[in-house]
Amino acid sequence: MPKTPHQDRRTTLTNGELRALDAHWRAANYLTAGQIYLLANPLLTEPLTGAHIKPRLLGHWGTSPGLNLVYTHLNRVIKARGLDALCVWGPGHGGPAVLANSWLEGSYSETYPDVTRDVEGMARLFGQFSFPGGVPSHIAPQTPGSIHEGGELGYSLAHAYGAALDHPDLLVACVIGDGEAETGPLAASWHANKFLDPVYDGAVLPILHLNGYKIANPAVLARLPEPELDELLKGYGHAPIHVTGDDPVQIHRALAEAFDRSLDRIALLQRTARQERGNERPHWPVIVLRTPKGWTGPAWVDGEPVAGTWRSHQVPLAGVREKPEHRRQLEAWLRSYRPEELFDAEGRPTADVLACIPEGARRLGATPYANGGLRTRELPLPPLDDFAVPADKPGVTLHEPTRVLGGFLAQIMRDTATRRDFRLVGPDETASNRLDAVFAASGKAWQAQTIQVDEHLDRHGRVMEVLSEHLCQGWLEGYLLTGRHGLFSCYEAFVHIVDSMVSQHIKWLKTSRELPWRAPVPSLNYLLTSHVWRQDHNGFSHQDPGFVDHVLNKSPEVVRVYLPPDANTLLSVTDHALRSRDYVNVIVAGKQPCFDWLSLDQARAHCARGAGIWDWAGTENGDGDPDVVLACAGDVPTQEVLAASDLLRRHLPELAVRVVNVVDMTRLLPREDHPHGMPDFEYDGLFTTDQPVIFAYHGYPWLIHRLAYRRTGHRNMHVRGYREMGTTTTPFDMVVRNDLDRYRLVMDVIDRVPGLGVRAAVVRQRMADARTRHHAWIREHGTDLPEVAEWTWAG
Numbered sequence: 001m002p003k004t005p006h007q008d009r010r011t012t013l014t015n016g017e018l019r020a021l022d023a024h025w026r027a028a029n030y031l032t033a034g035q036i037y038l039l040a041n042p043l044l045t046e047p048l049t050g051a052h053i054k055p056r057l058l059g060h061w062g063t064s065p066g067l068n069l070v071y072t073h074l075n076r077v078i079k080a081r082g083l084d085a086l087c088v089w090g091p092g093h094g095g096p097a098v099l100a101n102s103w104l105e106g107s108y109s110e111t112y113p114d115v116t117r118d119v120e121g122m123a124r125l126f127g128q129f130s131f132p133g134g135v136p137s138h139i140a141p142q143t144p145g146s147i148h149e150g151g152e153l154g155y156s157l158a159h160a161y162g163a164a165l166d167h168p169d170l171l172v173a174c175v176i177g178d179g180e181a182e183t184g185p186l187a188a189s190w191h192a193n194k195f196l197d198p199v200y201d202g203a204v205l206p207i208l209h210l211n212g213y214k215i216a217n218p219a220v221l222a223r224l225p226e227p228e229l230d231e232l233l234k235g236y237g238h239a240p241i242h243v244t245g246d247d248p249v250q251i252h253r254a255l256a257e258a259f260d261r262s263l264d265r266i267a268l269l270q271r272t273a274r275q276e277r278g279n280e281r282p283h284w285p286v287i288v289l290r291t292p293k294g295w296t297g298p299a300w301v302d303g304e305p306v307a308g309t310w311r312s313h314q315v316p317l318a319g320v321r322e323k324p325e326h327r328r329q330l331e332a333w334l335r336s337y338r339p340e341e342l343f344d345a346e347g348r349p350t351a352d353v354l355a356c357i358p359e360g361a362r363r364l365g366a367t368p369y370a371n372g373g374l375r376t377r378e379l380p381l382p383p384l385d386d387f388a389v390p391a392d393k394p395g396v397t398l399h400e401p402t403r404v405l406g407g408f409l410a411q412i413m414r415d416t417a418t419r420r421d422f423r424l425v426g427p428d429e430t431a432s433n434r435l436d437a438v439f440a441a442s443g444k445a446w447q448a449q450t451i452q453v454d455e456h457l458d459r460h461g462r463v464m465e466v467l468s469e470h471l472c473q474g475w476l477e478g479y480l481l482t483g484r485h486g487l488f489s490c491y492e493a494f495v496h497i498v499d500s501m502v503s504q505h506i507k508w509l510k511t512s513r514e515l516p517w518r519a520p521v522p523s524l525n526y527l528l529t530s531h532v533w534r535q536d537h538n539g540f541s542h543q544d545p546g547f548v549d550h551v552l553n554k555s556p557e558v559v560r561v562y563l564p565p566d567a568n569t570l571l572s573v574t575d576h577a578l579r580s581r582d583y584v585n586v587i588v589a590g591k592q593p594c595f596d597w598l599s600l601d602q603a604r605a606h607c608a609r610g611a612g613i614w615d616w617a618g619t620e621n622g623d624g625d626p627d628v629v630l631a632c633a634g635d636v637p638t639q640e641v642l643a644a645s646d647l648l649r650r651h652l653p654e655l656a657v658r659v660v661n662v663v664d665m666t667r668l669l670p671r672e673d674h675p676h677g678m679p680d681f682e683y684d685g686l687f688t689t690d691q692p693v694i695f696a697y698h699g700y701p702w703l704i705h706r707l708a709y710r711r712t713g714h715r716n717m718h719v720r721g722y723r724e725m726g727t728t729t730t731p732f733d734m735v736v737r738n739d740l741d742r743y744r745l746v747m748d749v750i751d752r753v754p755g756l757g758v759r760a761a762v763v764r765q766r767m768a769d770a771r772t773r774h775h776a777w778i779r780e781h782g783t784d785l786p787e788v789a790e791w792t793w794a795g
Contacts (some may be wrong), residue, residue: 013256020221020355021072021252023342024104027353028068030337031100031122034128036061036315037330042122042615043339043347047509048331057320059137060093060129062313063498064179065295066209066594069255070175071364072316072356075105077259083171086163086369088148090156091177091209093314095138096129102144105357107365109145111517131635134211140513140617141518145365147372147481149504154183155474160204161192162478163369165460166420170202170369171266178210178219185470185501190236192471194448198273198282198462203266206238206286211293213310214245222290229288234455238281239265244290246308251291258287279459281447295646298329314570348564365659372483373519379422379485381577384410388600389567394616395642395793398593401635402529404567405574405589406437409487411460412578413441423479425464425472426489433489433529434591438463457652469497477505485522485578492528492588493535493544503586505555509582520581527574527586532722532736533636538729544619545699551586552665552703556674561586561665563698565638566596568603569663574605588698590635592731595793597638610664611686617645617659625688626658627756628749633662634698637721640735641696642793643742648749649795651763656755660686668707680712689713692752696740697719697721718748736774743767743774 013021034042036059040713041052067089078085088097091728102108106117115121115128135142139152148159160174180186188456196204210222221229226242233240241258245251269282278286294312299305306316317333320326342353362369367676368374387408391401409424416422424430424438431439443458444465464475469490476486505524514519528547535542551559560583564570570589577585597614598606606612620626632641638661662668671678678686687693689712697704701721708714725737735741750756750764757764770785779787 005086010379013253017356018249018252020352021076021256023249023350023352024075024356025068025072025248025252026337027104027342027349028071028097028100029065030334030339030342031103031125032064032068032096033061033297033334033577034122034126035059035096035099037320038126040123041124043119043343044331044334048327050327050726053327054131055321055322057109057315057318059096060314061297062293063091063094063209063211064097065297066095066289066291067091067175068101068212069251069291069437070173070209070289071097071101073255074173074364075260075358076256077363078362079356081263082362084169084362084367084369085171085173085364086147086367087173087175088146088149088156088206089146089150089175090153090180091175092150092153092180093138093366095140095143097134098139098143098146099125099129099135102365104353104354105363105365107144107363110366116459120345120557122347125594128180133268141508141515143316145363145367145370147478147506149553151507152500152504153177153180154185154470155477155501156180157186157204158192158208158474158591159478159481160206160323160473161189161196161711162475163482164196164202164204165423165475165479166484167369167482168200170201171263173205173207175207175209178208178212178222179214181221182206182219184473185468188468188471190238190468193237193284195445195464195466196284196447197352197445198270200460203270203284205262205266205284205503208286208496209286210288210290211295213309213313215313224787233286233288236269236279236469237283238286238403240286240288242288246292246295255289261285262287298333301329302619307362324463362781368650369482371517371519372481372521373581375483377419377421378524379412380415380524381575381578382408384408384414384571384575384600386411387571389596389600390669391566391568391596391599395595395795397596399567400434400591401435401564401567401570401589401594402482402527402591403437405527405570406435408574409435410437411439412442412447417441420462420626421484423464423476423484423486424489425476427469427472427484427494428465429489429491429530430463430465430468433527433591437487447583469494470501473498473619473649477501480522480524483521487525487578489529491542492547493542495526495528495547496550499547499550502551505549506554506558506584507752509558509584510532513557513784522578523577523585525574525577525585526587526588529591530591531588532726533698534590534592534731536660537728540726543722543726545588548586548665549703550697551584552707554584556666556669558582559584559586559666560676561588562587562662562663563634563665564601564607565632565661565692566594566598567637568598568600569607571600572603573663588634594635597642604659607663610667611662611678613662613686614661615660617642618657619645619649619653620656620658625691627691627692628655628693628753629658629660629687630745630749631660631687631693632693632697633665633695636735637696637698637740640740640745643791644745644749646794647742647746647767651746651766652756652760655749655756668704670710684712684713687711687713691716692749693717694745694748694752696720696745718752719750720745722730730782730784732774732788733778736771741771743770
C-alpha cells in the first residue's frame with residue numbers, strides 16, 4: 001500500500017521566506033532574459049554594448065516570468081513537505097525559464113559539467129541558448145527534468161496524468177498556458193481526473209497560467225470573467241483556487257497560500273482514499289494564476305505598450321544591437337533585477353537565491369521520474385508457448401489473431417498486478433478489438449458514476465479507455481517516459497488523429513538517444529486492428545492504412561513497422577516490441593478469423609528474419625531463379641497471395657513460383673537507410689534481380705515502391721494495395737475493388753512473365769470471368785462466392 005502523503009499546513013510567509021522567494025524569482029528572470037539577449041558580459045560588470053548582444057535574437061519572454069514564479073514556489077513546497085515531484089511545462093517556448101531554474105538549482109551543471117554554476121557557466125548558458133550548436137528555445141529532451149516536448153501545444157495535461165498513473169507518491173504539477181488551453185486535446189484532458197485513482201496513482205496539480213494573450217490575439221479563457229471560468233473548472237470536476245495580480249509581494253503571498261491549500265487538499269483526498277477507502281470521486285484542486293504577459297519586462301517600446309500585451313510574446317526589444325535607445329532599455333531592464341544582490345563576484349547564486357531549493361533528487365531538474373529509463377524494470381513476459389495456436393498444417397485452421405494476443409496481454413496484466421507498471425490504452429475499443437481477455441486480469445480505470453449495467457469498470461483498473469485518441473496517446477507517452485510499459489490499441493483508420501503527436505514523440509526519442517545521460521525508455525507500441533480490409537461493414541470512412549506511411553517517413557533509428565500474417569507471428573512480434581526500448585513500434589494485425597500459416601517456432605524464425613521465402617507455398621524446385629515472385633505483407637494480402645499461388649499450382653503447374661512474406665516492413669529498405677534494412681545481396685537473393693515480382697501489400701502500394709526504388713530489380717516490381725476504392729460491401733469485394741484479389745494477382749503473373757501471355761490466355765480469361773461472377777454473386781446473395789468463403793490451403 002502506498003504511503004499517505006505528509007500534511008503540513010502553511011498559509012503565511014515569514015519576511016525571510018518572502019525575501020528568499022523573491023530573490024530566486026528575480027534571479028530566474030534575469031537568467032531568462034540573459035539567455036535571449038546576451039553573448040557576453042553576463043553579470044553586467046561593464047556597460048552594455050552591441051558586441052555583448054547576440055546577432056540573432058530568438059526566444060520567448062512573454063510566458064517566462066510566470067513559469068519562473070511557479071518554479072520558485074514549487075521549490076518551496078517540495079522542500080518544505082519533502083515531496084517527490086515532477087513538473088510538465090505546457091507553454092510552448094518557456095525553455096529559457098526552465099533552463100534558468102535548473103541552472104540555479106545545480107541540476108543543469110550536474111548534467112552538463114561544462115556549464116558550471118559560476119560566471120563562466122552563466123556565459124555558456126546564455127551563449128548556447130537558441131544558438132547554432134546549442135539548445136532549442138523550447139523545452140526539449142536536452143532540458144533536465146523534462147518529459148514534454150514544448151514544440152507543439154495541447155498535450156501537457158495528458159502527459160501529466162500519464163506520469164502520475166501508478167506513481168502513488170508522486171506530485172505532477174502541470175503548467176497550462178492560456179493558448180494551449182484552447183486546443184482540443186487539452187480540453188479533453190480536463191476529463192482525465194475521472195480516471196485517476198487516488199489509492200494507487202499520484203496526484204496531478206494543474207496550474208492554468210492566464211497571461212492574457214497568445215502570439216497576437218487574446219486568449220479565450222483569460223477573457224472569461226472569473227465566476228464563469230470558475231464554473232467551467234468546477235464543471236470539469238476541479239476545485240479552483242484563483243491567484244491574480246501584478247504586485248510581486250502580493251503574488252508571492254497569494255501563490256504560497258494557493259499551493260499550501262492545494263497540497264493540503266490533495267493530502268486529505270489521498271488519505272481518505274487510502275486509509276478510509278472512500279468511494280466518492282475526488283475533486284482535485286486547480287490553481288488559476290493570472291499575471292501579465294511579459295511581466296517585469298519593458299513597459300513601453302518605441303511608444304507602444306509591451307508588458308501586459310501580445311507584443312511581449314517573443315523578444316520585447318528587437319533592435320538592441322543597432323539602436324542605442326533599445327540597448328539602454330535592455331540594460332535598465334536587466335539591472336532592475338539587481339543582479340549584484342543575486343550573484344556574487346564569481347557569478348555564484350547567493351544564499352537567499354538558493355534558500356528555497358530542495359536537495360538532491362527532489363530538485364525538479366534532477367528528478368529520476370523525468371529520466372524514466374532509470375526507473376524502468378524489465379517487463380515479466382510469459383512464455384509464448386502458453387498462448388500459441390497449433391498450426392500443424394498451414395492454411396487449414398483459423399484464429400482471431402488479436403483474441404489470441406488478448407490472452408497474452410491478460411497474463412502480463414496478472415503478472416504486473418502488484419508492481420503496476422503495465423497499461424493498455426485505447427479509444428473505447430478493447431472489446432471490439434478482441435482484447436477483452438484482459439478484463440479477467442484488470443478492469444477499466446473509472447472514478448465516475450457507475451450503474452448496474454456497466455461492465456468491467458474498476459476504480460483500480462489498468463485498462464484505460466476514453467474516446468479520445470489524443471488523450472490515450474498522451475497518457476501512454478507520460479507513462480512510458482516515466483519508466484513504465486504499455487500498448488495502444490486502436491482502429492487503423494483513426495490512429496491518424498495522433499499523427500502529429502507521434503511525430504513529436506519520435507523526435508523526442510531520436511534526440512534522447514543522442515544524450516548519454518538519458519536512459520532508454522520502453523517503446524511506444526501501437527496495435528492497429530479493425531483494419532482497412534475488414535472494415536467492409538463500416539465502409540469507406542473506416543478505411544485508411546496510411547499511418548504506416550506517416551511513421552516510415554520518420555527517423556529510421558526510432559521507427560519499426562510490423563505486419564504479422566497470423567496469430568503466432570503477432571505473438572512473436574508483440575513479445576519483441578514489448579521488450580524493446582526507445583522505439584515506436586507499429587503492429588498492424590486483423591481481429592477477424594485468419595488462417596494459421598506458421599507454428600510458433602516457425603513464426604519466431606520468420607519474425608527474426610523479417611522477410612523470408614515460404615518454400616511450402618511456392619512451386620520452385622531450387623533449380624535457378626523462379627519464373628515469378630509473389631510477395632506479400634499483411635494478413636489479407638498474404639491470404640490472397642497464397643490463394644493465387646494455389647490457383648497457379650492448379651492451372652499452370654509448370655510455372656516456378658516463389659512466395660515471399662514480409663513481416664518487418666523496414667527490411668525492404670537498404671541497410672544504409674535503416675538498421676533493419678537488407679543489404680543488396682540479401683534482397684536480390686530473395687526477390688531476384690530480373691524476374692517479375694507481384695507484391696500484394698496491406699496499404700497504399702506506392703509505399704513499397706518508395707522503400708525499394710533503389711533496388712536492382714525494382715523495375716520488375718508491380719505492387720497491388722489499397723487504392724481508395726472503399727465502400728460498404730463484402731470482405732472479398734474489398735480486395736476485388738482494389739485489384740488485390742487472387743484472380744487479379746494470377747492475371748498479373750500471366751501479364752508479366754515473359755511468354756506466358758499467349759500460352760496462358762485461357763487461364764487469364766477464367767480469372768477475369770471469376771471476377772465477373774463475383775460481382776454478380778454478391779449483388780444477388782450479399783455474401784462472397786463459396787469458392788472464396790470456403791477456400792483453404794490445399795498445398
